[in-house]
Amino acid sequence: MVMTRLRTARLAIDGGAPVRDPHTPWPTWPQPADGAVEELTAVLHSGRWAISSPRRGELAERRFAAMFAEYTGTRHCVPTDHGSSALVIALESLGLPHGEHVIVPALTWTATATAVFRAGLVPVLADVDPWTGCLHPDTLDPDVDARALIAVHWACVMADVPALSAAVAPRGVTVVEDAAQAHGARWQGRPAGSLGRLGCFSMQHSKVLTSGEGGAVVTDDDTLAPVLEELRADSRRYGPHRRERVLELVETASMMGSNFCLGEFAAALLCAQLGLLDRQHAVRNRNYERLSGLLAGIPGVRLLRRPPAQDRLSMYEVPIVFDPLPPTADNTWVAHALSAELGTRVYTPRTPLPRSPLLRPWTKPAIAPLSERFTEVHRGRTYPGAEYLAGHAVLLHHSAFLGEGQDMEDIANAVAKVAAGPRPCGARTHRTANTDGTDREAFVAPEAETDGHD
Template identity: 45%
Template structure:
């Protein structure tokens, strides 16, 4: 008989044994932070000090890592998305197609530029935007498509790029959860007109907070620079020491969404460890895929063009088809008790998310009928709803452990699922 689940008083699979911590400071991170601390320049808006800023150095390093022409660091992934949308010409009343299953920022950033997010179904296996559903959602008001590489999957970029090109739409690639992943041999983030990244505390490349927008289009990069620095950008030549480095061009009004020098210095150090950590996560995920598949579970898949997966979250579908959100929540709670590792259901569909409610902020009531266009209650998308009920996820830090840790995760699933009736009945 299977051991009693820890949530019902049994001995946990991992009693008292810790998981790898996150974030993990890279070698040299402390020295880089101290260098900024004593440099007299903590912001790119500070007077020029005679050497390139850490922000500029990170931008160049990240662009080279991705193989793209331009990188503009930002204060957050949200800031990167909002500046990307505006740089691509999205504005008041325009529609932007976004995946129905994603973090709240996929919708709130669109609303934040006075546009209208239009939710489209996801692929049931990858949980990423379904190209056919995206194309079906296009109307004369559509201005852009935002594709999200979710958890560990890369979306079908070939098909989505073709849809965008067919209809003359901007394609914005939200790669906040996919630093270092590749599709057909190219880094993700480089297939869209603009690619965006988050460097939030939880991400595989992190400075606590932060983000970046990348593009091969010099004009788009210049617009993003202005949008994130109060309408200023770097001049063509360095100024004299002590003078401002950012030039007030008057080209485009912006806001202050800049990355600090501390964050930039930290990211330069962290970038050097990214590939090695991604390789460890990938190897452990491959093993865990096999162990969980043997139990009848369904690890998240990725699109066929993927040539390298990265893991922001490990996501897996439970082995039964029809059950409600309370069931998956109970299973997640039981797994957390077994492992001492937070296991959660995946994101709720955006139209059902408590974090997406434009009516709660008066600033979005910009004209007759606009709030009605934003009303999430007008959507019913069963694939996304079913995925939210059936998939669970946990943070990538657990994949930095040993092979034995993957066996612990598999044992926890075996023990909990063997007692499913007791958990969900």
Template identity: 45%
Template sequence: MATSVWLGEDVDVTLLAANGGSPIRTERWPLWPASAPGTLDALNEVLHSGRWAISGPYQGKQSFERRFAAAFAEFHEVPHCVPTSSGTASLMVALEACGVGSGHEVIIPGLTWVANASTVAGVNAVPVPVDVDPRTLCLDPAAVERAITPRTAAIVVVHLYSAVADLDALTAIAERHGIPLIEDCAQAHGARYRDRRVGTFGAFGTFSMQHSKVLTSGEGGAVITADAALSRRAEHLRADGRTYTPHVPAVGEMELAQTAELMGSNRCLSEFQAAILLTQLELLDEQNERRRANAALLDEGLGSIGLTPQVSSPGTTHRTYYEWAGRIEDDEIAELGVERIAQAVAAELAGAAVSPGYPPMNHNRLYQPSTRARFKGRSGLDLTGYSLPVAEDAGRRFATIHHSALLGNESDMKDIVRAFEKVFANHQELRD
């Protein structure tokens, strides 16, 4: 293994920390999530407001949900945002608002979190995983085109890890076939494509605010859209068939009107979550800029020792780093298994969040519809027969680093590079 010119020092060939050796780093990493200024005041306001959810009676002051929805819509320069209880809920709301249901197929990436498949099954449609681009790991437009059938009712594109998908090609395909494009931006809050925020190119942009995300309230989500009719459908779908009243209610009255236009479910965000998100949103652009700068250091340092960084589509103007991702090029090292490599690197870094990438959807252990009674007897839900060679290769070779580490400094990035360098140089220890 060649030494790293970027570090300016030789590899320290010593026993790996995973095998009882001294680690590269003993200092702990900052905790994530981290509270934003003003969060405690906002939570205290909710606590004493007499209203902890949008479904509670109006108390004479605009809810935090309405405030966050307005701020998140403004952030994306779109007119409509509907907060939801989770990223999964946002996907379900978007799919159903677009009319997806029984007898339909939905194209999804072959490399993504399991919810993209289980959510499609959850709205009684059939997920159709297609392969990804080997450099971006996002939907391959050519594979999407080949997968379209008369039953295709939607295309879900995921902006994965730190890459933005080829939105030029995907929006053109969706428009040509008259199929709604839904952007899953759970890992891309604030990213830009051709100077527009992602989430604004499709019929809907969907977001997760789960614990690990760059914008988080522990759990939570949102959908954004430029279409007033779709937004109204989304409001009904996430609030048991209710939508905002057209006027400011009197104190003690409900702010959600029972229109009976469309049956929904309860997928609302709490006021506590909305208050947290409103304060966190103010830091998002600044934090993303710091992550981008540190990711550039990792691109150089890790790229020099055999980890090829994931790239974004050519139209990308600003990336969001939910995770830095790199492909292990050395076959001998890759044969050890990326999970074992990631564990060894994490042991060198005081438990930093270094992980293998997602498994391909045709071999995802978390996608098991046969284990739930609601899916028994439904055809098309078994994904094991799909051929996803690029996704399968990525699942074997990509290692990821959580964005919280990218909020550190240059010294922290050097520690990460040194840890990978040490593990790669001493990988034979992991064969014992």
């Protein structure tokens, strides 16, 4: 009854009363874990603020590496200063020749593609499944001659890494997981990051596990682990000795590296935050399931389809997809309208990489040959799945799901109110064309299947 009444109410964006009381706060982010202050204080007085310091007790970086390897079910974890750095050293560790192709999804943050350039390789963009937002074997071009594939777990859904691996293995393609948005997600019981040959994580400010900035590579490959250490620490890795007042890094120098080391303060913070992560997952996932049930009663609105094999969610962003969009509106208007109703930021997905202003390799003369190959290989390609989600979805940050069930009621009521479309008094709408000149509505969503997973 509430939703029915709201569908005819004046929108907050047009001066009407918002669904949510403006004085009702949303959960804040980030949320420091119990023990975070003690961890940081210990580093402050330890005399060791970086791994490139003489040994005086155990490094927080080594402690976090062991904790995160156990959390992801892998044998090795090499922390880095950023998630982007994790991708760079993961690709460099494969030893691919200069200019080889790496398959990257068209709908992801630009660092997934720019890391490929930084490793001396060429990203080849592939379309995503409009139901999941992830690469799928059916979206891959078999004619693309690639040596690696980066499978991004997008928003709150995992890519089917086993299926992707089976599809590309006959061609000698290595699968690297970009799990920057999937800490703690599981696929048939296996943690995100443990499914490909290498798994890369980001601990940037907005991620579910954060130290402000940070990253990590995990792997079960005993031959790659020491190479990864060298690549992130200027050709040095941890030596066997544990003597006090002696530098723990040894110049093994089997491969030239760079300085991508995680600082001790960030590592200590991650040790504390990791202990909180699963409790936060439980709250978010409970609220997600509640919202899923509430949205089921709103025609033309859906969450991403969660593959049955994904038996645990990790929510970074939660896309709400409108099939179709409200009359005469685009999803930018929907995001603004929902933000006004809820008093929190609702936003659109990032511009697909084929037309992203952040992916312009030709602006860097030093990589001109790679840029020319990138431009040539993408000539005439289209990405209807990525464009559909970019034009039909709006996103909520995972922090919105750390509250109570009433928060989900508010979100569902706001969606029901906005889904009816702009009222005659509110005409602030516009349409956006795809790069090929067609309207975003030209892509028709597949008919819904009743498999019990959104």
